[in-house]
Amino acid sequence: MIDLYALTSPNVQKIFIMLEECELPYNTHTVDVWKGDQFTPEFTKINPLQKVPAIVDSDGPGGKPYTVIESGAILLYLADKAGKFVPKDKKQYFDMMQWLMVQMANLGPMSGQLVHFSKFAGPGQEYGHSRYRTVVNKLFDLYDQRLASRAYVAGDDYTLADIAAFPWLRNVGLLGIDLATRPHVKAWVDKIEARDAVKRAMAKVATIKSVRDNATDDAKDRYFGRGKYARA
Ligand SMILES: N[C@@H](CCC(=O)N[C@@H](CS)C(=O)NCC(=O)O)C(=O)O
Structure with missing residues (x-):
C-alpha cells in the first residue's frame, strides 16, 4: 500500500x-x-x-x-x-527523461514563481512578475512547438513527460496564460483531460x-x- x-x-x-x-x-x-x-x-x-x-x-x-x-x-x-509510462527504447527513454527534467527544472518552478508574484507578493513587485511571466510564456511556446509535430511531449506515446507537464500546462487561469495562441498545447490538454484515470x-x-x-x-x-x- x-x-x-x-x-x-x-x-x-x-x-x-x-x-x-x-x-x-x-x-x-x-x-x-x-x-x-x-x-x-x-x-x-x-x-x-x-x-x-x-x-x-x-x-x-x-x-x-x-x-x-x-x-x-x-x-x-x-x-x-x-x-x-517509461519507454523501453533507449532513444525514447532519454527523450522522455529530458522532457521530464524540462518540467521539473523549468516549467514547474518558473510557473510557481509566476503564481507567487502575481497572487501573493503584494504590490510593487512588477520586476518579478514581468520576469516570470516572460519565462513562462516562452515555456508555453516551447511546448506548443514540440506538440505541433508529435502526439505527446516525448513522442508517439503517453509517458511521464506528459503526466508531469499536464497539471501545469492546464493551469492557465491561475497563471494568466492565453492558450488561444497555443493550439497544440490546448489540443493536448483536452486529450489528456479526457483520460479516465485523469478524470478520477x-x-x-x-x-x-x-x-x-x-x-x-x-x-x-x-x-x-x-x-x-x-x-x-
Ligand atoms: N520540487 C518539488 C516542489 C514541491 C512543492 O513546492 N510543494 C509545495 C506545494 S506545490 C509545498 O509543499 N510548499 C510548502 C512549503 O514550501 O512550505 C516537487 O516537484 O515535488
Whole structure:
C-alpha cells in the first residue's frame, strides 16, 4: 500500500494521476501547507524539505517501507513499480527523461514563481512578475512547438513527460496564460483531460479541503519565508 501525502497543487496532481493511471492502491493524507502541517516533526521525518508531495510505499525495495520525495522522483519510482509510462527504447527513454527534467527544472518552478508574484507578493513587485511571466510564456511556446509535430511531449506515446507537464500546462487561469495562441498545447490538454484515470485523479483532488483562502498572515509568512521567518 502507498501512503500519499498531498494537498491540491500541480506537483501533487501529477502523483494522483500516476497512481490512478497505474491502478496502484493508495491512502491519501492531507498536509495543509496553508495551515503549517508541512512543518510538523512527524511530516518533517517523511520529507525533510517540508513539501508535498511525498509517498511512503509499505512494499518498497527489499519488501521494506520506502519513502520518496520530489514529484519527478516519485513518478519514476511508481513507473518502475508498475512497469508503465517509461519507454523501453533507449532513444525514447532519454527523450522522455529530458522532457521530464524540462518540467521539473523549468516549467514547474518558473510557473510557481509566476503564481507567487502575481497572487501573493503584494504590490510593487512588477520586476518579478514581468520576469516570470516572460519565462513562462516562452515555456508555453516551447511546448506548443514540440506538440505541433508529435502526439505527446516525448513522442508517439503517453509517458511521464506528459503526466508531469499536464497539471501545469492546464493551469492557465491561475497563471494568466492565453492558450488561444497555443493550439497544440490546448489540443493536448483536452486529450489528456479526457483520460479516465485523469478524470478520477482530478475528482479526488477536488475533494481535498484546505484553509488556503482563510490562511493566517503568520502561516503565509512562514510558508513564503518572509517577515519574521526571513533568513539573512
Ligand atoms: N520540487 C518539488 C516542489 C514541491 C512543492 O513546492 N510543494 C509545495 C506545494 S506545490 C509545498 O509543499 N510548499 C510548502 C512549503 O514550501 O512550505 C516537487 O516537484 O515535488
